[in-house]
Amino acid sequence: MRLRRRDFVRGTAGAFAALPLAGLPLPGCSSRSGEDATVFRGGVVLPVDAGFSEHSALLIRGNLVERVGSDEEVLAAAGAGARVVDLDGRTVLPGFIEPHMHFLLLAGLGHLEDIGAFERPTFEDTLAALREIRDAAAATGPDAWVMGRQFDPIQLEPPRDLTTRELDELAPDRPVFVLNASGHIAYVNSRALDLAGITRDSPDPPGGEYGRYPDGSPNGVLYGSSAHMPVLANNPEIEARLQGEFVEAGIGVGEAASALGITTLCDQATGAIGGPAELARYREMYAEGRMKTRLRAYLYEFDGPLWKDAGVRPGDGDPLLRVSGLKLVTDGSNQGFTGRQREPYHTRDTLGLYYIEPDALREMVQRHGAQGWPLSLHGNGDAAIDSILDALEHARDQGVDVKALRCRIEHCSILHDEQIARIVELGMGPSFLINHVHYWGHVMRDLVFGPEKVELLDRCASVERAGAEWSMHTDAPISPLGSLHKIRVAVARDLWKEPETVLAPSERVSVEAAIRSITTNAAWQCHSEQEIGSLEPGKLADLVVLESDPRKVSPTAISDIRVSETWMDGRQVFGG
Numbered sequence: 017m018r019l020r021r022r023d024f025v026r027g028t029a030g031a032f033a034a035l036p037l038a039g040l041p042l043p044g045c046s047s048r049s050g051e052d053a054t055v056f057r058g059g060v061v062l063p064v065d066a067g068f069s070e071h072s073a074l075l076i077r078g079n080l081v082e083r084v085g086s087d088e089e090v091l092a093a094a095g096a097g098a099r100v101v102d103l104d105g106r107t108v109l110p111g112f113i114e115p116h117m118h119f120l121l122l123a124g125l126g127h128l129e130d131i132g133a134f135e136r137p138t139f140e141d142t143l144a145a146l147r148e149i150r151d152a153a154a155a156t157g158p159d160a161w162v163m164g165r166q167f168d169p170i171q172l173e174p175p176r177d178l179t180t181r182e183l184d185e186l187a188p189d190r191p192v193f194v195l196n197a198s199g200h201i202a203y204v205n206s207r208a209l210d211l212a213g214i215t216r217d218s219p220d221p222p223g224g225e226y227g228r229y230p231d232g233s234p235n236g237v238l239y240g241s242s243a244h245m246p247v248l249a250n251n252p253e254i255e256a257r258l259q260g261e262f263v264e265a266g267i268g269v270g271e272a273a274s275a276l277g278i279t280t281l282c283d284q285a286t287g288a289i290g291g292p293a294e295l296a297r298y299r300e301m302y303a304e305g306r307m308k309t310r311l312r313a314y315l316y317e318f319d320g321p322l323w324k325d326a327g328v329r330p331g332d333g334d335p336l337l338r339v340s341g342l343k344l345v346t347d348g349s350n351q352g353f354t355g356r357q358r359e360p361y362h363t364r365d366t367l368g369l370y371y372i373e374p375d376a377l378r379e380m381v382q383r384h385g386a387q388g389w390p391l392s393l394h395g396n397g398d399a400a401i402d403s404i405l406d407a408l409e410h411a412r413d414q415g416v417d418v419k420a421l422r423c424r425i426e427h428c429s430i431l432h433d434e435q436i437a438r439i440v441e442l443g444m445g446p447s448f449l450i451n452h453v454h455y456w457g458h459v460m461r462d463l464v465f466g467p468e469k470v471e472l473l474d475r476c477a478s479v480e481r482a483g484a485e486w487s488m489h490t491d492a493p494i495s496p497l498g499s500l501h502k503i504r505v506a507v508a509r510d511l512w513k514e515p516e517t518v519l520a521p522s523e524r525v526s527v528e529a530a531i532r533s534i535t536t537n538a539a540w541q542c543h544s545e546q547e548i549g550s551l552e553p554g555k556l557a558d559l560v561v562l563e564s565d566p567r568k569v570s571p572t573a574i575s576d577i578r579v580s581e582t583w584m585d586g587r588q589v590f591g592g
């Protein structure tokens with residue numbers, strides 16, 4: 017479904033009516049003179065079409081791709097006065113699509129200090145970092161919080177949580193909030209618990225859990241966003257970033273992404289904090305034409321008909337900002353031992369958590385499916401993925417055309433063969449957090465799954481062979497944005513801590529398959545393949561110019577290739 021801009025405004029009257037639209041960058045004019053044409057020539061142009069063809073030149077006119085071909089063909093088609101970009105051997109690909117990231121978290125929390133294992137390898141290093149942050153907060157004012165992100169206990173030796181014991185000692189009189197690298201768990205002190213009214217008598221929230229000491233009092237470890245988001249809601253600084261300062265912070269996220277060759281970001285869980293107003297905030301970023309990436313949105317679904325009441329429908333929007341579907345989160349994080357498994361974890365006697373119980377999920381999938389919503393379903397553990405497949409099959413049996421909805425499974429970390437067959441049968445597309453392999457592969461093997469089950473992690477080659485439209489994501493800020501790094505991991509499957517180890521070598525894919533997964537396949541998963549994902553005639557001119565051809569360097573060197581230029585909507589937004 018393609019909607020014009022006014023449809024977006026009309027369809028979301030409450031949330032969008034007052035937004036300025038006059039300054040939006042408009043599609044390029046349709047003049048056929050060479051003056052609005054740009055020719056890229058003298059390089060390697062890979063449009064990522066069905067045959068993965070290769071050319072030396074590309075012509076764009078206005079904000080659209082017109083053709084690919086030889087230098088001579090493309091120059092002749094361009095017309096007099098066309099701008100010419102000499103590629104000088106560089107490689108052109110479609111702009112990369114990041115199909116699963118968390119825009120608001122990057123904009124709202126991305127400024128917090130990274131105290132994760134890549135920066136701070138020991139528990140003592142973590143505490144030292146928090147002491148520095150505390151001292152800086154003390155200099156700011158009496159109410160300033162102590163905050164950090166990317167804390168990742170499973171990367172420590174031995175693994176160890178932050179609890180109120182350490183955090184109260186560190187900061188007895190001001191709130192502390194530390195987000196786990198998975199984004200699913202937070203660590204807070206007693207002051208933060210007090211502000212949120214969480215006590216020994218507080219029952220666990222739906223879909224979440226308060227970690228507790230043996231006497232039942234909360235220990236400061238908060239499992240699931242339903243447990244930790246209410247704590248964060250008391251933080252005035254974060255509130256300011258999400259309100260008055262949001263537009264600038266969001267434009268900064270787009271700028272950082274464009275420097276990595278990314279031209280479309282797909283937000284997973286739009287509205288999880290601010291409801292429909294969040295979508296209106298996103299629209300404001302485009303008001304002055306400074307935003308350098310497109311945005312696709314999967315809307316976070318609460319219990320109520322939140323989005324229906326706001327008048328929002330799938331496909332609403334325009335080529336810059338478009339609603340893709342609804343997001344449901346069915347379980348937690350495997351490395352946090354909260355992804356829901358068929359059998360207990362390798363080193364911990366727990367099955368993990370269902371954030372949505374299977375019966376409730378069945379009802380939700382059927383209800384939203386009947387209303388025509390494409391669904392993005394977070395499922396990490398194999399039992400959670402079972403519950404997703406069961407729910408989709410149930411909806412299909414009740415008459416919902418689930419194939420037409422093209423639903424996704426997010427992370428889809430552990431997959432058995434029969435689950436892959438069911439995914440294909442249901443017309444679904446898995447999206448893998450491929451950096452799980454590189455950054456967490458060793459702990460997935462040694463602590464989380466054991467040496468056998470870990471072979472089922474992120475099975476790119478198996479789903480490729482089965483014919484599913486799969487993609488790869490970073491889940492940023494969970495792992496760093498970066499598309500070339502994703503290609504490297506899919507092709508090499510090497511481990512950060514053990515460079516010589518290849519995790520599940522049979523799941524390595526070709527460079528071409530990896531490129532497809534973050535261009536054409538990702539566009540399909542964002543319900544935008546009609547406008548982005550390849551450099552075929554008539555599609556929007558989103559492209560990246562790389563210093564080297566990823567097919568011509570060693571797999572582990574792919575992530576070192578320099579992004580030379582990025583173009584979005586026919587204009588250069590990075591490099592040059």
Ligand SMILES: [Zn+2]
Pocket residue numbers: 116117118284491
């Ligand atoms: Zn996510």
